[in-house]
Amino acid sequence: MYDESVGTKAGFVAVVGRPNAGKSTLLNYVVGEKLAMVSKKAQATRKRMNIIVMHENTQIIFVDTPGIHQKERLLNQFMLDEALKAMGDSDLIVFLAPVTDKLTEYEKFLALVQAKGTKHIVVLTKIDHVKQEDILKKLGEYQKYQDRFEAIIPFSVNKKVGKKQLLDEIAKHLPYSPFLYDTEILTTDNIRDIYKELIRESIFENLSDEIPYESDVTIERIEESDEMDRVFATIIVEKEAQKGMIVGQKGVGIKRVGKSAREQMELFSGKKIFLDLHVAVKKGWSKNKEGLEEFGYII
Numbered sequence: 001m002y003d004e005s006v007g008t009k010a011g012f013v014a015v016v017g018r019p020n021a022g023k024s025t026l027l028n029y030v031v032g033e034k035l036a037m038v039s040k041k042a043q044a045t046r047k048r049m050n051i052i053v054m055h056e057n058t059q060i061i062f063v064d065t066p067g068i069h070q071k072e073r074l075l076n077q078f079m080l081d082e083a084l085k086a087m088g089d090s091d092l093i094v095f096l097a098p099v100t101d102k103l104t105e106y107e108k109f110l111a112l113v114q115a116k117g118t119k120h121i122v123v124l125t126k127i128d129h130v131k132q133e134d135i136l137k138k139l140g141e142y143q144k145y146q147d148r149f150e151a152i153i154p155f156s157v158n159k160k161v162g163k164k165q166l167l168d169e170i171a172k173h174l175p176y177s178p179f180l181y182d183t184e185i186l187t188t189d190n191i192r193d194i195y196k197e198l199i200r201e202s203i204f205e206n207l208s209d210e211i212p213y214e215s216d217v218t219i220e221r222i223e224e225s226d227e228m229d230r231v232f233a234t235i236i237v238e239k240e241a242q243k244g245m246i247v248g249q250k251g252v253g254i255k256r257v258g259k260s261a262r263e264q265m266e267l268f269s270g271k272k273i274f275l276d277l278h279v280a281v282k283k284g285w286s287k288n289k290e291g292l293e294e295f296g297y298i299i
């Protein structure tokens with residue numbers, strides 16, 4: 001048995017909410033590093049990612065998840081499953097909703113957590129978008145469910161509001177435990193996963209229409225040295241026409257994607273990056289089980 005008098009706590013905290021609620025942005029801000037990909041476009045995050053924050057004597061292992069939404073496509077079913085698994089495996093859940101959202105998403109979430117009964121905290125995100133009186137009004141609306149949540153916390157990454165309150169509140173609800181990971185590490189993802197996500201982020205940022213949703217990235221290999229990482233990666237698309245759209249006239253499209261990905265990768269690693277980026281077509285990869293499994297989305 002763990003001796004509680006040691007006083008350390010640790011636990012898993014699933015961060016959930018609809019696509020674009022601000023989950024990945026909040027976690028990058030809380031950990032103080034750009035680890036998770038973020039986009040103006042919804043459905044950016046596809047897989048769970050652990051982000052580890054030390055807060056006083058507590059080790060909080062946050063699990064970033066894909067936004068909860070339902071769609072026919074197999075990839076979206078995988079994404080929903082990722083969120084559900086993270087909730088099922090957690091000691092505590094943090095539910096995020098933009099302050100401007102109606103309570104319907106929250107009510108759907110309540111129905112989901114009902115069975116398991118895991119405790120949760122509500123975080124109202126993006127409060128910099130509205131006036132103080134609108135925040136108070138929304139807090140009032142949530143009071144209807146005050147016996148369901150442990151706390152409700154207004155949050156803004158842009159205005160740096162809510163971080164300490166959130167971490168303090170989470171620590172209250174986690175169990176006494178030895179630390180579960182080395183206190184120095186910030187994520188259990190490896191450099192390969194992070195580079196992959198940074199390239200995906202660049203695709204979300206630089207390309208429009210269906211391309212962000214029908215593409216993925218594989219890192220073929222990385223040659224690491226002290227000053228420079230050489231990264232060989234392929235963007236996979238569903239259709240031949242999409243390949244042309246990414247490459248663009250005289251290759252300007254893929255150059256743009258590569259440049260902003262490379263800049264982010266350099267920021268992350270603190271090294272020079274040489275990025276060798278190609279595009280390949282894999283017909284319908286996101287629509288069948290085998291195609292998804294090849295990219296690590298195992299259903």
Ligand SMILES: Nc1nc2c(ncn2[C@@H]2O[C@H](COP(=O)(O)OP(=O)(O)OP(=O)(O)O)[C@@H](O)[C@H]2O)c(=O)[nH]1
Nearest residue numbers: 019020021022023024025039040043044045067157
């Ligand atoms: N103004 C403002 N914008 C924010 C804030 N937090 C997040 N955003 C923006 O909201 C958008 C979505 O953020 P993400 O962190 O990618 O959202 P997510 O919940 O992880 O989305 P999925 O991965 O698609 O489920 C981005 O454009 C962010 O810059 C905030 O506190 N204030």
Ligand SMILES: [Mg+2]
Nearest residue numbers: 023024044045
């Ligand atoms: Mg995300």
